[in-house]
Amino acid sequence: MAGGGILLMQLEHILSFQLIGLERYTLGDDSIGRSLVQTQRFFDRRSRDIVDESDENFSDAVLAYITKPDVTNEEIGLVENSGPNGFFTESIRPTLFLLRGLLARGVLGFVFGRKRWRVNYGLDTSRTPPTRLAVPYRAKDMPTSRSEFSHPNVVILLTLLCYYYGGLTDDHLFASFAHLLDTNQRDVEFQTWIQGAPKLPPTFRQLEGINLKDRAQCKSLVFPALRFNKRVVNYFLSHIVFPKEMKEFPHKLSASGWDIGKIKDYPTTAFSRTSNSQALLPLDVTYLDLPNQQHTNALVLDYLLQAENSVAFLPAGDLARTWLNMHTTESTRGVVFLNDSDEIVVLNREGFVEPLQTSAFANQLETCLVFLDEAHTRGTDLRLPQDYRAAVTLGANVTKDRLVQACIRMRKLGKGQTVVFCVTEEIRTKILESRPATREGAEVSVSDVLHWSICETFSENLGETSLAREWALEFLEDEAQDLESRYRPRKASAAALSTLASSSNPRNNLIANRCLQFEELEFHGSTLQEEQERELSPEIQQERQVQRPPAVDPVEHHIHPDMRTFVSTGVVEPCSEAYMPAFTVFSSIRTATSLDVSQLGGKRDLLVTADFARTVKKAGASNVSDANVVDCVMVVSPHEAQQLYPHICQSSTVVLHVYKPRWNVGFRSLDHLQFFTIPSLPEPRVVRPSLLTQLNLFAGQLACDFLGLASTKADGRCTLAADGFILQASDEAQGTLLAPRISPVPFLKEIMKIRKNSEGIGRTHVGSMLDGVFLTLSDFAAL
Known part of the structure; x- marks a missing residue:
């Protein structure tokens, strides 16, 4: 200590030392226990800690963040104040908030602990208008006529359970297959289906072997093996049911039973079976406990x-x-x-x-x-x-x-x-x-x-009292909320009650006093129990007007003189306006504001021509959704390829390659750039892997051999962000050919969305890696 020494210790050793002194006391060995405790206190007062791999050692902070209903400011800070390259990144936040909602806010506990299938919830095929979502039940196999669950995540989870328990009908499976056949990822997706269907006959284990027009064969041989398949159920719900039937509005005007009990000119008389629920009555309703009753x-x-x-x-x-x-x-x-x-x-x-x-x-x-x-x-x-x-x-x-x-x-x-x-x-x-x-x-x-x-009655009153508080306070409510608004840590319930109690409004004081009658009152889960009846069609008259994209004028094609010089000599002019770094085409999208897109382009070795980049005349804000689709050629536009074709055929320095991005593992890869060349080459040219990587990313290729993110878990040679981005690596452990300074994951997701017309890419190599999944050799078996 006098010489400023350093103790290199494992986290387990530090924690074990804290406990061993107490253990000695419990075993009656007071002298050793006292010495160990005094040593621990000395370290607490006279030493400071430097923690390496803090993302792992502070994992308890993340656990507390997603599991504790009321977290302290210190616990929030450990997770949210971790810097731009820490755990609390833009791509991780939605997942973190969702986990907090499911665990800390009690959504999972409510769904599994308070609701029973076909007793408290289920499907209602006879409802008008029809719905394929879970609805409340009054009793066993008796759905309510109009009410629905208010909380969106409760609706999603209960709907999932309904179909997991009850399976899919033949109509549901026909709809799922019809949707699957219209996607580019049908072969990959179907292979995930059959992994959970061991009883599916071998004849139907390839999508080409299933004939949907033979309905009798599908119903008797194919569908029984897929009816309760979790992956098929998830596909049906996520692509057919939820996108169409899950709806929220910016705001809702709400009314409840408390509005019936308001003060009027003439008294309102109500009858109750027992006095157990008198704490839930509106503020203006007084319970009469008649002496003879x-x-x-x-x-x-x-x-x-x-x-x-x-x-x-x-x-x-x-x-x-x-x-x-x-x-x-x-x-x-x-x-x-x-x-x-x-x-x-x-x-x-x-x-x-x-x-x-x-x-x-x-x-x-x-x-x-x-x-x-x-x-x-x-x-x-x-x-x-x-x-x-x-x-x-x-x-x-x-x-x-x-x-x-x-x-x-x-x-x-x-x-x-x-x-x-x-x-x-x-x-x-x-x-x-x-x-x-x-x-x-x-x-x-x-x-x-x-x-x-009686214990069950008390538990029910606890939940309904917090819900009654919401009814009493809210009239115009925000309905459509993102995950951050709904689940990010807020003030504790005690602070909310103290605000009500100190309010100048006497009715707020009455609400606070009633809530204080119940100990351990939890407000964060009150909306989970809420059911509602929507009133939409009787009040709304509308005439649909489809707003199509505004008409735009195409840019006239123009071949810059420097392009002719490039075809003849193969020399790129450094300051020419004829071409630009490829990824600058996407510089106007939202996720590019925090990322220098020039970092993805290397040393100006992947370029696009100005004629390729400019497609339409833009009168207003920039929009890259009309960008030229990389389908036939790269770097030059089809017009330029046509006009320069005679010069390219005679050039000894420039070769025109045909290229198409690989969007499905069932397609052959063309990124070797040897499929078709003009002029033909006597032997293949060697193209640098870094250039191919840039080309594949720019074109939106979804199945590839390598991407500039970590391919394995972090070891002692590198540090990873939560989304897999390599923050720091040694020379021999450099895990990426591209080296942006901050994570490019949000930007890359946006590019893939543009290239695929907003279709999902979750079953592809790039989609998996952008979601933080590490790929193994088995994922490339089909390459």
């Missing part, structure tokens, strides 16, 4: 706690076997249930279904079995015999209110009628987890069931 909630619970009520554990296999083997007795003559029109009907032994009230069973319910599902346990009133016993099956997220409403269908409960709660293994586990520690080891009882339902 105060005992009813406790009375129902007392009825359920009576000794004759019990709990039965039903394994799924035993339940199915029991129902299959059940035989009705002669005293049972019919079954009462509610049909699809919510009418109470009865089914007799002859199989005839008729309304209960007009049947012979209206006054003979003692001869009938009664089946009520969750959707019909409210408002259904049947006079059942006094000795009846009800089996109440319990599912996830059953609150006390819903449980009591189901049980109270037995109007004489506690006075002869009884119930038995039937639970599955999943629900039994949740009941055991929620009950007090004093009940550990005991059999599940009715009191445990009631305790669990």
Whole structure:
């Protein structure tokens, strides 16, 4: 220490040393423990740390950023203040915000933990207007008539789960194949499909072997192997469903149940089943706890706690076997249930279904079995015999209110009628987890069931209270939000409550006081539970007017004299206006503002002529979407090639090459520049790899052998940015032939988008590398 020494240590050694002193204390070795702790404190006070490979050592900061709902300013700074070449780059931000939304904001937890397929959500094929997105369900297999989920990522995830669980129909698969056949990447994409379809017959493992016109063959032999294939489902949703049906508007005017409870000239009277939800009532609505009704909630619970009520554990296999083997007795003559029109009907032994009230069973319910599902346990009133016993099956997220409403269908409960709660293994586990520690080891009882339902009620109230706060405060809401606006860290909920509490508006104070009644209130997940009904067509009358691109005049072709000199001599004039570095053609696009595009052009060894670069007369802002498509030749325009053809044939220094970018691994590569030359060459010329790389990038080639990004993970010889850009490398480890000073990934993505008319390139070599995927030898097996 006196000589300013340096300790070279691994991160694991430092952390282990911090713990070993505490471990010595716990083992009773106080002397060694005290010495180690004092040494650690000395290092904390008298030393400074220099951390190498900080992106790895500070990975806990990234983990906290994407998993903690409320991050501190220091934790935010560790991730976001990492400099232009650090982790928080433009290409990484959307992924980072999305991960934070899925994890820290609880989107994944909400979708998997609070929603059940075909119970809380599913598909609705009968809805008008039709939709192929997931919609809310009122009960099992009973979709709502008009409502939809409000949060876009909840819609996307629930829709994915619907098709993962239910599979694709024949019409969905025909639509997917029709779309696939119209793309350039059909062969590559189809190969990814069959990787997850081991049961697909070998005859149909090539796209050419599938005849969509033979619908019977497709339905019987091809589609069964692809119906539940995750890659096919993802393709169908990402290319057909989501682009068409996922929609958001800049703003929305919202109204909720709170608007019904506003103060008017005459009082509004409302009825509630229980007092459990009084904390969710609008501010102007007062709950009247009438003295003669105060005992009813406790009375129902007392009825359920009576000794004759019990709990039965039903394994799924035993339940199915029991129902299959059940035989009705002669005293049972019919079954009462509610049909699809919510009418109470009865089914007799002859199989005839008729309304209960007009049947012979209206006054003979003692001869009938009664089946009520969750959707019909409210408002259904049947006079059942006094000795009846009800089996109440319990599912996830059953609150006390819903449980009591189901049980109270037995109007004489506690006075002869009884119930038995039937639970599955999943629900039994949740009941055991929620009950007090004093009940550990005991059999599940009715009191445990009631305790669990009360806990579920509290959890539901927590979520709905934060949602009610949004209803109370918001009227005009921003609907269309990017990932940064929706998920970037914001103020903690405590700060939001303190702002409301200190507001001069007394109604804001009331909202804050009500929220403070609940501990651990989370506002960031409130919108996940929101459902909405859109009102669009009744208010909108529109006449569609298609705005086409403005007409432009073509630039007249012109051959600069320096081009004729170049063809004759092969000499490039340094300051000539006849040609320019190739990548300067794209200097006007948005992503080029932060990148010096001349860095990608080497030492002026890849040039384009002025006639090639200028295609139309531009009256306004520059637009590169009308750039000459690199299809036949490079460097010169087709007009120049035609006019200079006689001179090129006689030239001994210039050769005209035919070139086309490779957009599919099924195409042969032409970047060797030997496909067709004018004049013909007795032996191939050697072209520098760096020049070919520039040519391929400029033309938008999507399948290539090399790109100026890292091809392997970082080692001790180089430093990589989060998008794979090589920040620093030793001479022997130089991982790129091109050497821009900042990451060219956003710029290259924009070029490929222009060259491919906005089509996806995710299945190509370049598309994978620009997304940060390292390619292996197997990716080039088809080259």
